[in-house]
Amino acid sequence: MNEKISRFLAERQPETPCLVVDLDVIAENYRALRHYLPLAEVFYAVKANPAAEVVSLLVGLGSNFDAASVPEIDLVLGLGASPDRISFGNTIKKQRDIAWAFERGVRLFAFDSEAELHKLAEAAPGAKVFCRILMTCDGADWPLSRKFGCDLEMAKDLLIQARTLGLDPHGVSFHVGSQQTDLSQWDIAVGKTAMLFTALNEAGIELKMVNIGGGFPARYRSEVSPVNAYADAVMHAMTSHFGNRLPAMIIEPGRSLVGDSGVLQTEIVLISVKSYEDNVRWVYLDVGKFGGLAETMDEAIKYRIRTQYAEGACGPVVIAGPTCDSADILYEKAGYEMPLDLKVGDRIEILSTGAYTTTYSSVGFNGFKPLTAYYI
């Protein structure tokens, strides 16, 4: 936990649960990404954290935006980004929402199906479109597979059809899966993309852009490679498959820009055991799956947890949220241990919670308020 956030928590003693986001960390992550991957234009994936403070900061730093819905586009436009800095990157859009975005000047759209292509042709004539290809997302802690993308054969036909329909077949996108820890995945994805470029070339269409999606990590329980290693893997894949005829590149980071900027402080509500013989303590927090920690689903994302007891023995725990739903267990199988000194009323911190938390929190399940966040 950094100085600035510690000081804020110590001085303000905010009510828990609360998320504190250090905007300087986001700015630093943005600059590092630009530094190590200068050839890629950054389109921040707004869904990761759509707070006005975060979006404003990134507008000021020159970022572009990957938006998924009318409200996200409206938000970004309202905070001063021009429409040419927005990609409507969701492959599942209502035609009237496409029309709404097009009227406001958005000209870059994703698709992965024929029906979506027809909507785009109707509602966004002449717009630049890119086709998302299917990935297996092996090695990702939070896969984005199956639901998105189409195979190469279909992608080829659809990109040709895009031109017939009066659209501008602009490029190809993929997402190797969020919190992707296997650096070789980008080589597989870029290899497929390059095959598609060749196939389209033979059909007389010159694609111009590769959208390498998100997937760069935040720092959870396991160590991850630094951003420069990811950037090297991406550039190595690009040059090995495209040689010196590199197309334009787009990257859509979400988690890697904002994840490590946030610390969630929570209070211990209860510590108990289920029987006299049991050595596993149940630790109930005032935040859980319905309070913003939805990515603990299937114990996929394993956050680091900090307590005030740096020394002293630890023992096994199950960690759960405060609601009356038995699905509201954060970690049971992941092997978490916590200090034996831990007591009811202690405040503890869940680290790297700046991405995919605030907007995942429910509107008031069991009467618990949505997660409060401070942007400092």
Ligand SMILES: *Cc1c(COP(=O)(O)O)cnc(C)c1O
């Ligand atoms: C969610 C999403 C991203 C961001 O992914 P991260 O792994 O958080 O960086 C990027 N692109 C698209 C299309 C997405 O849906």
